[in-house]
Amino acid sequence: MRRARRGKIFGATAATLLIAGCNRHQSALAPFGAEAEQVRHLTLVLVIGAVVILVALAGLWLAAVRAPEGRLSHKGGMRLVLVLGALVPTLVLFALLLYALPMMRPRPVAPADLRITVTGEQFWWRVAYQPPGAEPVTAANEVRIPVGRTVAFQLKASDVIHSFWIPGLAGKMDMIPGRTNELVVRADAPGRYRGACTEFCGLSHARMAFDVVAMEPAAFDRWLALQRRPAGAPADxxxxxxxxxxxxxxxxxxxxxxxxxxxxxxxxxxxxxxxxxxxxxxxxxxxxxxxxxxxxxxxxxxxxxxxxxxxxxxxxxxxxxxxxxx
Structure with missing residues (x-):
């Protein structure tokens, strides 16, 4: 009965995790940006490498268990430990480091690129679009970006530490009072996505999210021009x-x-x-x-x-x- 209960709990947990991973609006495994795609690719490479190492270790364990007594001498055992315990892991890790280093380079930012300043507040987001050669456009609680263009986020905080994360676009970046961190991204697919604060910032931390809308460049330019205008006269x-x-x-x-x-x-x-x-x-x-x-x-x-x-x-x-x- 206990084994059956454990099996049911394990199955339910696994199913829940799999279902959660199907959310394409807030998932690092469903990238719509170049940086998130690199993170996903590198994650898959590391997972495959880990599986290969695990299979090799399992094969070594089976060979050791089934080998007759006395087959491996002390000298041979030390050589095996040196090769498989030190030399091979060092070479594998060094190869992975060389493979990952080019992906760690930040995307270059040109003077003509759009800059968006996002300031974390308790518990909302202050957003200011700063297109080159024009006055900033102020908004809140929503981020819109043009597809195919480089965007530099200037990330700040006014009260406590927050963390800015759009899972399908790029990695997380902390927002620290008194400091400005830069996150450079490029969206590759239009759509509506979700971002969130991932650093506990108070009672409503779990309710501090924001919508992310990746738009075609022409549509984004029209939207930004409309946002620049003052409010219209109300009907009532x-x-x-x-x-x-x-x-x-x-x-x-x-x-x-x-x-x-x-x-x-x-x-x-x-x-x-x-x-x-x-x-x-x-x-x-x-x-x-x-x-x-x-x-x-x-x-x-x-x-x-x-x-x-x-x-x-x-x-x-x-x-x-x-x-x-x-």
């Missing part, structure tokens, strides 16, 4: 008035209006984003309204002040206004 002015009356402009900026706050995310084109609260909630009026009134319910430890006194209808009006910011 009540939501905008409630936004201002409740002090939201003290923390958030909406270009083209009187909202100039820099503490929280820039909301100029909030409605064009895919999700709310750093990948936590859907872009829906009710979800936005709930987050406005009680942000701590969706993101424990969030620094955004709660507005439980705000009437639900007013919260929905503000949410509709924000959704209209395309």
């Amino acid at each position: 002015m009540r939501g905008q008035a409630l936004f201002a009356d409740n002090g939201c402009a003290g923390c958030h900026a909406i270009r083209g209006t009187g909202a100039l706050g820099t503490i929280g995310p820039d909301l100029t084109h909030f409605g064009s984003r895919l999700r709310v609260a750093a990948g936590t909630l859907p872009m829906e009026t009710e979800a936005i309204a709930r987050f406005i009134r009680k942000p701590d319910e969706a993101k424990p430890g969030a620094r955004m002040p709660a507005f439980p006194h705000l009437p639900p209808d007013d919260a929905r009006q503000i949410a509709a206004y924000l959704q209209g910011l395309q």
